[in-house]
Amino acid sequence: MQQPQQPPGLPALRDIVLVGGGHTHVGVLKRFAMKPEPGVRLTLICRDTHTPYSGMLPGYVAGHYGYDEVHIDLRRLAEYAGARFFADEAIGIDHGARTVLCRSRPPVPYDWLSINIGSTPRMDALGGGAEHAVPVKPIHRFNDRWQTLLRRIEAHPGRTRVAVVGGGAGGVELLLAMQYRLGRELAAHGRDPAELSFALFTRGERILPTHNARVRAQFRDTLARRGVEVHTATEVVDVAAGRLQAADGTWHGADEIVWVTHAGGADWLKDTRLALDDDGFIQVDDTLRSPSDPRIFAAGDIARQVNHPREKAGVFAVRQGRPLADNLRAVVTGRPLRPYRPQARWLALISTGDRHAVASRGGLYLAGDWAWRWKDWIDRRFMARFNDLPPMTQDAMKAPARSRVALDEDESAQAISALAMRCGGCGAKVGATTLSRALATLEPVAREEVRVGLHAPDDAAVVRVPPGKDMVHTIDFFRAFIDDPYVFGRIAANHALGDIFAMGAEAQTATAVATVPQGLEAKVEDTVYQMMAGAVEVLNAAGCALVGGHTGEGSELALGFAVNGLIDSGSADEDGRSGTALMTKDGLRPGQALILTKPIGTGTLFAAHARLAARGRWIDAALTSMGQSSRQAANCLREHGATACTDLTGFGLLGHLVEMTRPSGVDAELDLAALPLLEGAEETVAAGILSSLQPANVRLRRAIRDQPAWVEHPRYPLLFDPQTAGGLLASVPAERAEACLEALHALGYARATLIGRVLDPGVALEPIHLTDGHLRGDLQT
Missing domain, CATH: 3.50.50.60 (FAD/NAD(P)-binding domain)
Incomplete structure (x- = not known):
């Protein structure tokens, strides 16, 4: 399936932010998907990834439809439209700064804003x-x-x-x-x-x-x-x-x-300067624009057209999709807006719960089972427009060769510069002014060992090593796999810290390296800020001080960190193997249990996401898992006697386990039935959707004993699935495994699982034994 997207190399010149995933906004996304506007970047902010179609909700309640039949997958639709999807909830607007204030992320800048959040029940005046x-x-x-x-x-x-x-x-x-x-x-x-x-x-x-x-x-x-x-x-x-x-x-x-x-407008709208009616709904003119702020539009139940008031009905929200999309396109290209007049009468098909419906329009009355079948046909056809996304036709892809976005003189110069041949070397750095503004409001955690860092920037950071401590060093870097720089920053930092925690060390300092696509300074600045704000939140939570970094231009957004950690000196035993503090890959002991703290499947899921073949809730769950720190898990494993540990990343479960068995001189058994999987991973693997790194990882299949017997197992491909910000794989004494799992679950690692055991080395060359559902009983025996 071919996915619509902005022409390659064209920077974002204007940001249209859509707040809410109502029926009007899904129509806007689809229209921009079928006809992209070069230079215009869409961002959808919505708390929920799947939005229900109100016309089918009674049928869902009655049991006639399943969940996916009545919900539009907003994350997938946004990906199809080349739009960014921010899973969050708007709680305010800063009109002066032109930003949307969100509940759990930094403010999101807009050039033009549209609100389609539906109505909110008026329960405050109702006792109980x-x-x-x-x-x-x-x-x-x-x-x-x-x-x-x-x-x-x-x-x-x-x-x-x-x-x-x-x-x-x-x-x-x-x-x-x-x-x-x-x-x-x-x-x-x-x-x-x-x-x-x-x-x-x-x-x-x-x-x-x-x-x-x-x-x-x-x-x-x-x-x-x-x-x-x-x-x-x-x-x-x-x-x-x-x-x-x-x-x-x-x-x-x-x-x-x-x-x-008794529904009205959301309470947070009262603190904006938008004109509201008596019920708190946003007043809009005939073009769906707010008369009190011409950069803001509204549609659906949250809006009230001053000149054409209508009752709250889904039909109006659906039909506002086209005029809103057209006017948003017009406003960014400097063309006149066109008025929209809703119809005075409309067809309502009202079901009676039992596959029977009544048709009502003005004085019209019709009823019967056929009316329900008619309604069912109309509703399914509507949903197919947004869930059965077609490949792009050549006509639909005929976007203008040049952007039509109206720019001022300074912005035009910046846009030309962004498209021109760029310098290499230090000429490819992001401008100092842009960078300093982006980082100015970030507050990295302070550590007393940092003598020179971001608080007093110099050519390099200077960090003291406390007495009795050894340094632990690691580095990670990868390009963005999701169009949310804030979430990407959090996951990139989490991924880099995983190596430190897996060793049993505490994170001390981090130095960042990032590449950002060239564009208008304001857009570049916000991208850097959003990304680093997410990263600093994670670093601060780990007590890790960001002490410096480098940001340069690149064709794709990417971020990495060189992280330094600290661990007690002399934490190795007489044989040079890991002791109670230091956990290394060579510490596996026969008879130990293997515990994995997070589910696997990120590689196949994000490969599917890029093909529009993953459900939005699968990606949501994967991002949640990737955003969970392994810091407490590492401490818990160490407290329960773990002697070997590694974090799962690009080599996949099998690759990292082989890295542990070889230096430890042992074999290991994995129970495929016990593997914790991210929702959807088994489905996408079954569909043949694999990460681009999978073929390289599959070369390690020779480490599996009796490997041909397992090739057809549905979970077999997931042994090679590369992970991003994956969980910890550790060995603990078998008698302490259950207690360790209980403690991990109590700490919030709900999917932590016993997945295998460490065996004495066998005579065969292959160190990895596979089983299917017999592990726990064997360990208890």
């Missing part, structure tokens, strides 16, 4: 709402709450009263879907569906107030036929455990309360 009600919005968070509610009802036999608050189409449709699903689940477990009772509450005089009388009558009859109590003109003002209160003071029994009403 946060503790006892399940809000449907924001919709992208509903799945976790629904699964919890589902498990809770299934686990507690007996009468359960479910209340849905909200009498619009969304509330009625969701109630019927829940009733259908829960009834079938109880019946499947041999329980009586009559254990469940349902009630609908609305402060309006009638249900579905925006639909015609025949549609309302249809749903009144359906609710009555299914035994649902309907309370109209009943405003819920308080909720408590097992009940809710109406405005007239009446209490109604309700064990589970689902809230599908």
